Amino acid sequence: MTKKELIEQIRTKKSFLCVGLDPDTDKMPLHLKNSDDLIFEFNRAIIDATAPYCVSFKPNSAFYEAYGLKGVAALEKTILYIKTKYPKHFVIADAKRGDIGNTSAMYAKAFLQTMNADAITVAPYMGKDSIEPFLQYKGKWAIVLALTSNPGSSDFQMLDPGFKELYKHVITSCRSWGSDENMMFVVGATKAEWLKDIRAIIPDYFLLVPGIGAQGGSLEDVCKYGLSKDIGLLVNNSRGIIYAGTGTDFADMAAKEAKRIQIEMSNYIK
């Protein structure tokens, strides 16, 4: 998907919501639990219910891998389902991969070709040759971790190796390896005021913002500091939407919560 197509979707739907698909079978409604294909059935219901209110889905690979082969099969099936039924939705494989060049090339193949996601999240610690293989697929994206929303983000990302914090070094270096047509950055919403500094470095890049909802970030603050002239934001919510309800009406509850966020977002899209 091109940047232009993504922006068109955002403007058409008045939404920059990304729904995070983090399946946890312990949290799923009881009436589904006899399904042979529980994870996929749960996801399908959530996807159908929330698709009108979001522009992106983000399955988190860990939550599938934890269930072994069956989980990975559900991940493949989920991505195929979205790409087939909702081809205009932007699918992010949240996999946080990164390794030496020839190994990163294998991860890129796994997620951007075999699974056919539109984007994959990438860990920057190993530097340029670990990131470049993810930039070689036309119409696909690498979303590089810059400033994350977890407590541990202060351990290394905030270290200052001269003039600026590590996460800013990551952003400025990566900017020279890719472009705003094939690269985005993860920036946690719990640090919304720092979006101002980040926007000064990369005014035109899309940012994937987790941490709204369960992780405590505020949409108002994210928009105040993070909006670009082309919106430039994908704001993720996982648990707040997909586990909004736990009864037979779980999909309706998810739709209701996604719609509530979409309406709030529409105020920020001129």
Place this chain on the structure above:
Amino acid sequence: MTKKELIEQIRTKKSFLCVGLDPDTDKMPLHLKNSDDLIFEFNRAIIDATAPYCVSFKPNSAFYEAYGLKGVAALEKTILYIKTKYPKHFVIADAKRGDIGNTSAMYAKAFLQTMNADAITVAPYMGKDSIEPFLQYKGKWAIVLALTSNPGSSDFQMLDPGFKELYKHVITSCRSWGSDENMMFVVGATKAEWLKDIRAIIPDYFLLVPGIGAQGGSLEDVCKYGLSKDIGLLVNNSRGIIYAGTGTDFADMAAKEAKRIQIEMSNYIK
């Protein structure tokens, strides 16, 4: 596996060799190519041939994930085969995972419980809560990326946020989160002289050293600067061993190369 058990294996076999299992079907012998289970059949032959000369196997998850479900099935089967037939070999899932706490917990479950590897490689960028879930399994290990052997290692790992390079901050911080009984570090062999500084910080930790062979590192230098009183090294070779031959005698060729390295290693084990 405990540290004591690993050291015993190293002393018994006079080897600290780790054989990297990075399957690439394009590089496999022609006579195997009609197999329905090519990756596993290749791995099994390599494992049986090299097991006498090594103490560890390190399947690289990317090389399996690139083949989709079939590849992940081969990874599960490979680990199960080693754990069943060679229970004293230390199995490292080279997966470079790391995410916020609740997601890292899922990756830990995937590799240390569902797949039952002894260890997993972990990316440190997201800090403490991204690493701790990998330390919660008794007898299992997190192997944290410190200084890697690829060109991109200079991009961020060598930045100096006051007093010492980032990779040293990673080592000193991680040291306080785990112990030498559940944590190791990845240190690339292309920078063997820096092992001296690293040993000064963590004299008792095991180091996983990639980059011998195809990546250009020297075993002599690694031993000169990296050996601890308990050996403290696992030195990996992947392509140099598993693709030593490409004919019907590929497994014998792999054994020969593994044996050659083991004999060289035996000189360093008193």
